[in-house]
Amino acid sequence: MTRQKSKRSTSFKQLIKQCSTIEVKPDNRFLLISSPQPEATLATALLSRAIQRFGSLFHITFVDVLLDSESINNLRKIHSDSITLVVGTEIIGKKNLRKGRRYPTIIGGSLEPKQDKISVVGGTSSIAAAAYAFAKEKFSVNQGDLQIAAAGALIQDGTDRSPSKTSEELISLAIKEGVLEKRKGLKIFGTNFMALKQSLLHSTYPFLPGISGEPQLCEKILDDADIPLTKRGMPLTSLDEHEMPRLSGQLVQIDSKLKTSILQMALGRDYVLVHENRKSPLRLLSGIRPLALTAWSRWILGLTTGVLMGDRSKLMENLVNIHKNHSEAVISVVRQLLLTVDNDNTDEEFAVHPCPSGTKNETLADVARVLFEIGVSDREHLTIFHTKNCMNISWYKSEVGLNTVLRRLKELGLNPHSSSAKSVQISSPYSEISETILKAISDIRGAVN
Numbered sequence: 001m002t003r004q005k006s007k008r009s010t011s012f013k014q015l016i017k018q019c020s021t022i023e024v025k026p027d028n029r030f031l032l033i034s035s036p037q038p039e040a041t042l043a044t045a046l047l048s049r050a051i052q053r054f055g056s057l058f059h060i061t062f063v064d065v066l067l068d069s070e071s072i073n074n075l076r077k078i079h080s081d082s083i084t085l086v087v088g089t090e091i092i093g094k095k096n097l098r099k100g101r102r103y104p105t106i107i108g109g110s111l112e113p114k115q116d117k118i119s120v121v122g123g124t125s126s127i128a129a130a131a132y133a134f135a136k137e138k139f140s141v142n143q144g145d146l147q148i149a150a151a152g153a154l155i156q157d158g159t160d161r162s163p164s165k166t167s168e169e170l171i172s173l174a175i176k177e178g179v180l181e182k183r184k185g186l187k188i189f190g191t192n193f194m195a196l197k198q199s200l201l202h203s204t205y206p207f208l209p210g211i212s213g214e215p216q217l218c219e220k221i222l223d224d225a226d227i228p229l230t231k232r233g234m235p236l237t238s239l240d241e242h243e244m245p246r247l248s249g250q251l252v253q254i255d256s257k258l259k260t261s262i263l264q265m266a267l268g269r270d271y272v273l274v275h276e277n278r279k280s281p282l283r284l285l286s287g288i289r290p291l292a293l294t295a296w297s298r299w300i301l302g303l304t305t306g307v308l309m310g311d312r313s314k315l316m317e318n319l320v321n322i323h324k325n326h327s328e329a330v331i332s333v334v335r336q337l338l339l340t341v342d343n344d345n346t347d348e349e350f351a352v353h354p355c356p357s358g359t360k361n362e363t364l365a366d367v368a369r370v371l372f373e374i375g376v377s378d379r380e381h382l383t384i385f386h387t388k389n390c391m392n393i394s395w396y397k398s399e400v401g402l403n404t405v406l407r408r409l410k411e412l413g414l415n416p417h418s419s420s421a422k423s424v425q426i427s428s429p430y431s432e433i434s435e436t437i438l439k440a441i442s443d444i445r446g447a448v449n
Contacts, residue, residue: 010122012169015133018121022105024083024138030058031082033075033089035065035109036301036418038292040088042152043108043131045308046145047085050135052309058082062301064417066406069093069111076100085134088127090403107131122166128152129166143179147273148308150174151288154271179274186248187270187286189323191236193279197222199236202327205290206265207370210254213331225250235279260375280312281320294323297419298362330366333359337367341376350382350393350441352430361390365423368394382441386430393437394423400444408440 030051034044044060051058059079067089076084084104091111097104097118106120108127122130132149135141153167174180190199203212211218222232225246231238255263271285281287295304300322306315336356364385371377379396405424409416416424
């Protein structure tokens, strides 16, 4: 979504006030319509936990970040006996949202054009905070809910959207309540539960050039850092106060030789969710974020929500395995493209790259992101990666808004869907729609510039 600044900051108290006129009862059924953004997925899990404790039944369905009002109306027809909560979605369209049993409530989203009778709690810059306020006011919340809400707020504030006052309040409250702690160090996936070598080899958030997918080079780095063999099969958090600086030093040496620094994304402030098990993949924000982003690109949002709601056994194992396999697939495609793709520094408005045979469509958004991050793709331009039956448009600059791209592509008669905060996909061969895509990209760049 586009970097947005609200006309005035909304406090948490104001969010609670926005909830005060909305009535819910234990015998109500709920329909939760959620966008795939990580902060919305966490917000939906939080609301589901609260509704479950309230004793009510609920159903969750996932839609894209931009949805027309008629689609919302059609979903509500199927669940006509339920109260509708729309989470983290921008609703557009000429038709009004129908009343049904009761008008829907929008939590951390927006409606265009506005309807006076539709309750809106918060906005797109405060999705998790709005959900927590609603759950607190209408149901009840516990420290587990506060952890989830704070994680959602932190993930959202790590995007290109302006941090909201309510998110800052929520994070401060979580730290004060002792459910969230700041931590500094290497913030890649699996540092608290995967073998050290495996977490380095599988890293895609960020991709580590010369390490990710390179077992021999990874082993050499660990040798040069004098990391004992026994520690290489243990999590990174097992390294002592001497071993960790040595490893960091080796990473700094590699990073200094790169065209674009990656280490600034891999080292720095992380957060600990205190109530999670020390070896849980959800213990660190650097664990939650990659899982939620993989869920978006692969559209396994129900699985992620189930894990966030409390299933820490089979569902968690499935989610982690899917993420590992996804990371391996992304790394494989990136390594192949690095052999064939020249730097995209060009005067053209965008670059087009066919992907290697066998590339999975769900990896395209992460492949594009990695090539932007390591400086192969020109950050000033949009980039298209395509397989035989799918194409993915990605960008780096925050001035290009996800919903702007989705709107324009829809206006041109295409059927796009988001694959990340800075990527959209179209399930059509590029050769069949290249002229339409060229026009869309020209329009999008014109709107930005």
